[in-house]
Amino acid sequence: MKRNLPLFFAFFCGLLVIVSEFIPHRPFSLMIDTLQEWFMIISGFAIILGQISLFQSNINKIKQKDSGWMFYLAGLISFILMLIVGMFWGTQETGGLFGHGAALQAKLGMKPFDYLFEFAYMPLSSTMFSLLAFFIASAAYRAFIIRSFESNLLMLTAVIVILGRTSFGSMLTGWLPQGLRFWHLPNLSDFIMEYPNSAAQRAIMISAALGIIGSSLRIILGIERSYLGSDK
């Protein structure tokens, strides 16, 4: 029963979603939205589970003085601080337990939660994202080292695309006559992106879509059960 009930739900809901994808009439047209709403409700309850896990794992690491325990402490303090200011004075238009905190708003220019979000969270998030630029450079360096025919080809293509997207590339081949406009770097770059690149991406997407159909069928029919914890 413990195993059969989830399998039955997976079969029933999976079939329902497939059917409602093709039938616009009620009640089928409303079912996907309803199931998504149910998922959101269950997710909402599961958040508590996440917070408990967050507290437990961080407190354990702080207690055991694991390497970098101060980072876990900083994480916990940040969590509690945001929770308190959010609960006390609310966020944006929503008030908290102590109203909107007019005095604090006058001092900070906005609510304490929004202030921390704007001036602590956002810069930190942007910093992480900006690391991507440096990682792209290091990854590109490794990818373009000439080792084989394929890496030669990759480097050549990358150089054309990079130059084609800059004004320097446009200047380099700007003198070409009308009959040779295809070899103008921006045009060549557009060609590579539009045809070979799109073709490869679509091939991956089509095969992934087939994989999704197969995976979904295995789950709906109960052949694939390891996501439930056991395949028995």
Place this chain on the structure above:
Amino acid sequence: MKGLLLTTLLFLIVLACYASPGTLNVQDVPWDEGKALNITWQTPADSIILQRADSLGVWQTIFSGPALPAAYSDRDLIPNQSYSYQLIAIGSADTDTLIVRASAKPREQWFYMHKLSFLIILVIVSLAILIYIQRARMGKEFYIRRISGLDSMEEAVGRATEKGKPILFVPGIGDLDDIQTIASLTILSQLAQRSAEYDTELIVPCRFSMVLSAAREVVKEAYLKVGKPDSYKEERIFYLTDDQFGYVAGIDGIMVREQPAANFFLGSFYAESLILAETGFSTGAIQTSGTAQASQLPFFVVSCDYTLIGEELFAASAYLSRDPQQLGSLKGHDFGKLLTIILILAGVITEIVGWHWFKAFFEGVQ
């Protein structure tokens, strides 16, 4: 007499044409969920105002602008409810303003006709998968090509065991409603069994609470299956944060501090893919990645030792479990690929020949 009648008729026709300088036509959008009406009009005026009567009968403007292209689609309506429209054709200074009215009812249909081609393909591919599964049940053995990214799992676990370091498994940044996350969890099940066999520590940081509870269940069952329930450490499968870059920062911290010997990035990934893979590369870990996000694959290919491309991620569970039924379903995928190739070739040929209906049918044009 005949001449008089003919002249009168001609006069009436000319008068009718002159007297009806505006028409309004409202029609239900076919094969839809009954939430839209197509409105078309004919008027010599340069600009028009289109209004719809609300529940109190008050006219509310829904469109105001040039008369061309004489069509408007009114959406987000309530099915099977009658809607009245009036068109105000604004003439030039020396002509009158005309008002014409019409009403219609949007009706729910029982089939999205533009999805017929999808349905046909889905039925054919699903049937093929089911047939191959049935054949596998009857004992037929299928050849499945080697997937080096999955063969490397033993190598990665072995290396982590030799070095006495943990294995890091990242199930992507998608929630449990993402099929890539489900595929990732099925691989986690196999990986957890191997790590349990070798007594190697497994770290699974999760972005969503739903994924956390599913991952815990999967790993716990895997440890039970190999008879080592005591080795299971629940605290090593934990929630980090819902925030995308906060999650990346947390995983980067784990990789730098704990120096896992093997990293697995399997599931749905977006902008964070390269940050994760490059940090893992810098720690010297053996890395296996897999995603169906085509735009993130180049980053993984560059930074990881093995990459599962697109469908390989979904085939992983069947490949690793060696369950004949699941392997049979992989043959169904291959049939789907063959069908796609045939359809592409047929599409190219029909477009060259000039039979555009074939492409239009598969594009879902009504």
